[in-house]
Each structure stands twice: as structure tokens, then as C-alpha cells.
Amino acid sequence: MTATTLEAADRAHAFHPQTNLARHAETGPFVIARGAGVWLEDADGRRFLDGMAGLWCVGLGYGEPRLVEAARRQLETLSYGHGFGGRAHAPGIRLAEELAALLPEGLTRVFFASSGSEANDTAVKLAWYHWVARGEPERTRILARRRAYHGVTIAAASLTGLPMMHGGFHLPRPFVHHLTAPHRVQQARDGETEAEFTARLAAELEETIDRLGASTIAAFIAEPVIGAGGVIVPPEGYFAAIRPILRRHGILLIADEVITGFGRLGPMWGSTALGLAPDILTCAKMLTSGYQPLSAVCVSDAVFAPILEESGRRGGFGHGFTYSGHPVACAVAREVLALFAERDILGHVAAVAPRFQRGLAQLGQSPRVREARGLGLVGGLEMRAPADAARLEAAARAEGLIVRAVGGDTVALCPPLVITPAEIDDMLDRLARAFDRLDDA
Ligand SMILES: Cc1ncc(COP(=O)(O)O)c(C=O)c1O
CATH class of the missing domain: 3.90.1150.10 (Aspartate Aminotransferase, domain 1)
Incomplete structure (x- = not known):
């Protein structure tokens, strides 16, 4: 196909994600x-x-030839595999093991999905299931922040704090409650110092928990540094101020490391860079360097243990995707981790x-x-x-x-x-x- 016919085919048949479709009809694809x-x-x-x-x-x-070769080798060896009903394959098991060794302290167990949105939807469902298992089923609310970006599936888009992701879609769903964006230049008041701004955000969190009732809140989700919402670095001391509040009220902290995981901020995890100490961590994107669709939801033993017991009582854990832990994606991710160490x-x-x-x-x-x-x-x-x-x-x-x-x-x-x-x-x-x-x- 020549460039012109590609463009014509795109205009005629492609339905682009995150695109002004009306403008695209005039300008065509890049x-x-x-x-x-x-x-x-x-x-x-x-x-x-x-x-x-x-x-x-x-x-x-x-x-990167090493990643190409890892995918090719795995395609030849076992081109598809899944984890339902206890089925397993070496690339998935080894990746879970290798990832667990790199995770922030306390996170030990890894659930695979294919995208950041799926990972965050899964994190919400795990938080819900966890609280049901612990006999607190009324903990259904999730706290998030305005200008956060957590993805586009119904739960993830609801967590997202950007109006463009909500308008026209009947979103956000009411289980999400949004707090002020930790965005100093836009949200700090005249004359307010960075420390005072941080203290006000922490006070807002405390007041919100008091108003809604801690017994109705399952989790708080945050990107260590907000990415798609505008590359927003939180004010000094932000996570140090909110972490103890969440702990005191038994609210789980979900770190969305879909962008910040794997060294984007310097250290391997944004959680380490900014001091989150999450109970649940989601990652994707650089996990495979973008070469394969793969995401991971990583949880602590304390989050996992009640889920394990509940699945026994119910006769199964009713969540998982056809492509959870796809062997080719896992093989590529393992090679990414190997290259991180070698290079x-x-x-x-x-x-x-x-x-x-x-x-x-x-x-x-x-x-x-x-x-x-x-x-x-x-x-x-x-x-x-x-x-x-x-x-x-x-x-x-x-x-x-x-x-x-x-x-x-x-x-x-x-x-x-x-x-x-x-x-x-x-x-x-x-x-x-x-x-x-x-x-x-
Ligand atoms: C922080 C964060 N979370 C979640 C997502 C959603 O990931 P995906 O587009 O793979 O569903 C993104 C995507 O940019 C993201 O930046």
C-alpha cells in the first residue's frame, strides 16, 4: 500500500482512540x-x-533485538497459555517471582492483566473483594484526585479526574470521590507556602474521611507523580502527610505506577521515590517496554490472605482475563528486567x-x-x-x-x-x- 491509500483507508475505516474524531476526519492520520x-x-x-x-x-x-528475540523464542515454544483453574507456564511464574523480588517492601504477589486500565479495575475489585472477605462489605468508596489519569474502562475512567474522560459516558460512577489535585501552581492559595498547601490537602483528606465515614471507604488511589493529567509532582511532604491518615482509618493505598514504574522517576518505583508504601501497586507500559500488552497488580500478604480465604469459601476467585499473563508478554517482560540489570x-x-x-x-x-x-x-x-x-x-x-x-x-x-x-x-x-x-x- 502507498502512503496515500493507507491514509484513505484510515479515514474510511479506522476509529481512533483519544482523538478529536471530527478534526481527524479533516486532517487524516500521522x-x-x-x-x-x-x-x-x-x-x-x-x-x-x-x-x-x-x-x-x-x-x-x-x-531492541533482545526483546524481539525473546518474543520470537516464546512464540515458537508456547504461543498461548493461561492461568485459569491453576494452569500455569514458566514465563508467567518466573516473571511473578522476578517482579516480586524488585517490588517495594511488603508486596509479594502478582496478578497479570494486559493494560493499565485493566490493572486499575482489578485493583478496585481486589480492594472490594478484600473488604468483603474481612466482613466489611460496606467499604465500597474509592478516593482519587482530580487531574489523575488511571485509564478508560468504567472503573478506571471513574477514578480518573479529567472531565474529558467523563463527558458523554455517564462517568464517573458514584463509588469514586475526587479530592483536590496536588497541583501547587493552580491549587495553592495566595500566600500559602508549599508546606501549608500540603497540610491543607491532608486536612481535606481527613475531613472527607470523617464526612463519608471510614467504614465506607475501601481504598485511596494515586499516581506518585501524575502523568497524563499534566506531569504534576506533588508538593513537598504530600505522601508523608497522607500515608498515616490512610493507615489510621484502615484505608488501602493503591499506587498507580503505570507510568512511574521501572525507573521513570529515577528509582525503580515512584512509590520508593516519593514514600508511598502502597498496599497494592499497579504497573504496565515499561514492564515490557511497550513491546507487548502486559500489566501487573501487585499486593501485600495482608491484602492477599483474606482474598485467598474468601475464594475458598466461594468456590473460586471470579476475576481474570483470557490474556492474564500471556506467555509472550511475560517472556518479553523478563527480558526487559534482564536488560535493566545488565545495562x-x-x-x-x-x-x-x-x-x-x-x-x-x-x-x-x-x-x-x-x-x-x-x-x-x-x-x-x-x-x-x-x-x-x-x-x-x-x-x-x-x-x-x-x-x-x-x-x-x-x-x-x-x-x-x-x-x-x-x-x-x-x-x-x-x-x-x-x-x-x-x-x-
Ligand atoms: C498512570 C496511568 N494509569 C493507567 C493508565 C491506563 O493504561 P492503559 O492505557 O494501558 O489502559 C495510564 C495510561 O496512560 C496511565 O498513565
Whole structure:
């Protein structure tokens, strides 16, 4: 097929996710043909530095031969396998074991699904099942935050705190209660210090629990750093302030590490970087470097033990997917973990992240930018005029750089973890030229 007929077929038949479909009908698709390392190439041979690692997922870059080979080997050995009724296969068992060894302290058991949304839906169902098992079935509410992004299935979209994910879908469902976004530049009051803002958010949590009743609340869910809602780094001391409140009221903490897991913020887990100590942790994306759809819900013994007993009483645990722990996805994930160790990916992130954050802060000096923020190898530029975010994304593309407008006002950068210092400089230069384009327009 030539590029033109591909485009025509897309316009005629493709139904795009997370797309302005009306605009797309006029503009048509942006067709990517191939990728290698941090680079993508479109159907016309134009190259783009992928400053978003796909959708925050291609941690090890495109076309890594070791991952290709791991998938090929597993496809030949056992191309499909499942875990229903106690069935198992070596890649799934070994991955659960290897992942458990890396998890934040206290998390020991791993349930597999295919996407971040499925993982978060599963986390909600596990929290519910857990409380039913413990004789507190009225604990059904889940606390979440505005501007959080947890996915798009009915439960995950309800947890999400972005109006675009709710409008037209009869969402959020009423079991979710949203709290203030931990977003200092937008939510802190005039004259309020960072510490005072943190204290106010903690007080809001305490008041909400008192008002709704702790006995009605199953869990609180949070991304360590909010990603798709605008790369929002919480104020100093935020998790240290809310963690004891949740513990005191017996409310489970679910850490959504779909973006922050596997070194995005520096350490292996955002939970460690920001001090969450979760009872349940969900991860996906960089677990396979985006090469295969795979997510994991990781729980503590204390969460798991009542679930185990309840499944015995009921004669089964009624949850699981056809593709839970797909052997090819698990084989690729195992190879990702092996490469993390062999190539010291976390050491690389620690070495290059300061260069990235410094460059971002410099771009933040532009009068168009309200705040530059980030941690590790993720960053965001919140624009003073929200419309500038989409304009900057378009200008960057014209400069051969892919970034993404998120949360309605912020341009996100989240490059592959393997990006080199020279590629970081190249990425930031391209973004600087994109700013020039906005100024010249
Ligand atoms: C923090 C977070 N949670 C959940 C999801 C949903 O993942 P998926 O798109 O795989 O369903 C995303 C996707 O970007 C995410 O960023």
C-alpha cells in the first residue's frame, strides 16, 4: 500500500482512540512506519525524536533485538497459555517471582492483566473483594484526585479526574470521590507556602474521611507523580502527610505506577521515590517496554490472605482475563528486567536526568511557560495560555520532535530511558526551536 491509500483507508475505516474524531476526519492520520532507538520515521521517511517514548512506555527504545528475540523464542515454544483453574507456564511464574523480588517492601504477589486500565479495575475489585472477605462489605468508596489519569474502562475512567474522560459516558460512577489535585501552581492559595498547601490537602483528606465515614471507604488511589493529567509532582511532604491518615482509618493505598514504574522517576518505583508504601501497586507500559500488552497488580500478604480465604469459601476467585499473563508478554517482560540489570538502566537514568531537568528548567524561562516541572526522565511545561500546549506540540512536530499536550495546559516530555546526553540536547534544541516558531507565528 502507498502512503496515500493507507491514509484513505484510515479515514474510511479506522476509529481512533483519544482523538478529536471530527478534526481527524479533516486532517487524516500521522502514520508512523518504523522506529529504532529514540527515533521514529513516518510514511514519507521523515524522522522524529520520540520525546514521549510512545505513550510513556518504550523505555528501552524501539527495535531492541533482545526483546524481539525473546518474543520470537516464546512464540515458537508456547504461543498461548493461561492461568485459569491453576494452569500455569514458566514465563508467567518466573516473571511473578522476578517482579516480586524488585517490588517495594511488603508486596509479594502478582496478578497479570494486559493494560493499565485493566490493572486499575482489578485493583478496585481486589480492594472490594478484600473488604468483603474481612466482613466489611460496606467499604465500597474509592478516593482519587482530580487531574489523575488511571485509564478508560468504567472503573478506571471513574477514578480518573479529567472531565474529558467523563463527558458523554455517564462517568464517573458514584463509588469514586475526587479530592483536590496536588497541583501547587493552580491549587495553592495566595500566600500559602508549599508546606501549608500540603497540610491543607491532608486536612481535606481527613475531613472527607470523617464526612463519608471510614467504614465506607475501601481504598485511596494515586499516581506518585501524575502523568497524563499534566506531569504534576506533588508538593513537598504530600505522601508523608497522607500515608498515616490512610493507615489510621484502615484505608488501602493503591499506587498507580503505570507510568512511574521501572525507573521513570529515577528509582525503580515512584512509590520508593516519593514514600508511598502502597498496599497494592499497579504497573504496565515499561514492564515490557511497550513491546507487548502486559500489566501487573501487585499486593501485600495482608491484602492477599483474606482474598485467598474468601475464594475458598466461594468456590473460586471470579476475576481474570483470557490474556492474564500471556506467555509472550511475560517472556518479553523478563527480558526487559534482564536488560535493566545488565545495562544498569537505573544508573543511566540517574546520570542523565539532571541534564534533562536542567534543560527543561531553562525552557521554563520562556514567558509562555507558567511552570517547568518534573522528576527523573519525565517533565512538563505548563503553559500560561492553555492553548499554547497543543500549538507547541504541533510546532515541535514540525521540528522533528514528538511531545504531547496533556491535562489541557501542559506539554509532556517522557523520552525512552536509554536516551543519550547528546539526544537529550537534540530533543531540547528542537523544543527551543518549536518555541521560536510559536513566537514567529
Ligand atoms: C498512570 C496511568 N494509569 C493507567 C493508565 C491506563 O493504561 P492503559 O492505557 O494501558 O489502559 C495510564 C495510561 O496512560 C496511565 O498513565
